Amino acid sequence: MSVKNRFQYQVATGRLTLPVAILLSLVFCGISFQGWESLGAWFMCACVTYLIIELNTTFALIRTRTSLPSAFFLVCFSVCPFLHTFGAGTFLPLLFIGMLFSLFRSFESPSASTTIYHAFCCVGIIGIIVPQTLYLTPVLYLLMIQLRSLNPRTFFAGVLGLLTPYWLGSCYLLYKGNWLETAREFRQQLIPVIPDYNLLGWDQYLSLGILLVITLLCTAQSLTQTYQDKVQTRILLRTLMALEIIVIAFILLLPASFNGLFPMLLICASIFFGHFFALVFNRFTQISLWVILALLGIMTLFNVWTHFYTI
Numbered sequence: 529m530s531v532k533n534r535f536q537y538q539v540a541t542g543r544l545t546l547p548v549a550i551l552l553s554l555v556f557c558g559i560s561f562q563g564w565e566s567l568g569a570w571f572m573c574a575c576v577t578y579l580i581i582e583l584n585t586t587f588a589l590i591r592t593r594t595s596l597p598s599a600f601f602l603v604c605f606s607v608c609p610f611l612h613t614f615g616a617g618t619f620l621p622l623l624f625i626g627m628l629f630s631l632f633r634s635f636e637s638p639s640a641s642t643t644i645y646h647a648f649c650c651v652g653i654i655g656i657i658v659p660q661t662l663y664l665t666p667v668l669y670l671l672m673i674q675l676r677s678l679n680p681r682t683f684f685a686g687v688l689g690l691l692t693p694y695w696l697g698s699c700y701l702l703y704k705g706n707w708l709e710t711a712r713e714f715r716q717q718l719i720p721v722i723p724d725y726n727l728l729g730w731d732q733y734l735s736l737g738i739l740l741v742i743t744l745l746c747t748a749q750s751l752t753q754t755y756q757d758k759v760q761t762r763i764l765l766r767t768l769m770a771l772e773i774i775v776i777a778f779i780l781l782l783p784a785s786f787n788g789l790f791p792m793l794l795i796c797a798s799i800f801f802g803h804f805f806a807l808v809f810n811r812f813t814q815i816s817l818w819v820i821l822a823l824l825g826i827m828t829l830f831n832v833w834t835h836f837y838t839i
Contacts, residue, residue: 533809536817540596540806549599553606556828560609560835568614573605576621576791580798583625587632587764590803591757597802601794607828608735609835610787616657617788623650624792628771631668632764634677641685644677648689656693658785659717660778665690667774671767720781727783731834736779736790738823743797745816747772750803765803772796 539545557570580598584590590597605611630647634640648668655662669686672678701710747769754762775796779789805813 533814536805536809536814539817540594540802541592543595545599546595546602549595549602553602556603556606556832557612559832560612562609562612565614566612569612569618572618572622573602573611573791576605576625576795577602579622579625579629580795583628583632584799584802586629588758588761589764589768589799590806591761592806594802594806596806597798600801601791601798603824604739604794604798605791607824607831608731608790609831610729610732610735611791613787615787617785620654620657620788621791621795623654625795626650627654628768628795631671631675631767634672634682635675635760635763637677640677640679641681644672644682645685645689645692648686649692652690652693655690656697658778658782658788659714660720660782660785662690662718664774664778667770671770674763674767723781723783725783728786729834731831732786732790734830735827736786738827739790739793739797740776741823742801742820743772743776743793745820746797746800746804749808750800753804753807756807765800768796768799772800 553573557566560566577598580601581595584594584597627647627650630643630650633643634647637643648665651661651664651668654664665686669678669683672682672686750765751769754765757765772793775789775793779786779793782789805817
């Protein structure tokens with residue numbers, strides 16, 4: 529390894545990467561503090577950061593010890609003040625990563641029906657918050673073929689998991705007496721509409737653009753290195769890539785739910801970011817890392833400036 533790549537090596541595999549990311553995130557979150565409602569969003573961020581570590585450890589997505597994915601998610605989340613608000617969309621990243629855990633556990637599992645039920649249950653809850661995401665359901669069944677977990681039992685387990693949140697919600701609405709009105713509104717939200725990008729601010733446009741550049745670069749380069757991974761790891765990474773593409777499509781088609789969907793893309797991007805920079809060390813990765821750090825610096829300055837400018 530050349531001396532020039534030692535910085536990348538220390539960032540990718542060093543023990544100080546995550547503590548430094550935590551320190552930076554505390555600084556940025558303190559700068560963009562928006563009241564006590566921000567605490568819910570920060571708590572969600574902390575939970576997802578930990579779960580990313582568990583996801584990588586449990587399924588060995590990266591074949592070396594690294595905290596780069598969790599550090600990347602933590603820093604990117606903290607430098608986006610528009611994410612520091614609490615609402616129903618705040619729970620989407622937690623539900624998404626819960627779905628990933630369950631879906632990955634179903635790989636060639638003899639008890640896949642249980643994990644598939646949990647995965648589709650998470651999708652059902654996500655669909656309550658953002659109804660249009662229910663169109664993800666057929667894609668999950670296709671991904672189950674790739675994960676070698678699709679059979680009649682898992683098919684109906686997925687259907688039951690998807691319907692469970694709605695059964696429980698229907699019982700509550702029947703008790704409250706406004707079932708028909710809520711069902712009518714929910715059905716109306718399932719109808720595709722023309723995206724209204726006027727709902728987004730310049731900070732959201734810039735953050736999405738920079739993250740898309742990083743995501744596409746790291747995903748494409750990571751896939752060129754998966755030939756060295758185990759078969760299971762390759763399949764899981766391809767599954768994650770397919771979900772990443774779906775999330776990007778949802779973000780582009782549903783700008784009204786941008787703040788809930790954007791962290792879901794961050795989760796996918798963080799895994800491929802860590803996979804690429806923790807396993808490949810050459811001149812291209814050296815230049816790419818500095819370019820990405822510069823882009824993140826630009827995103828940070830612009831988002832913080834926009835935050836104070838719009839207060």
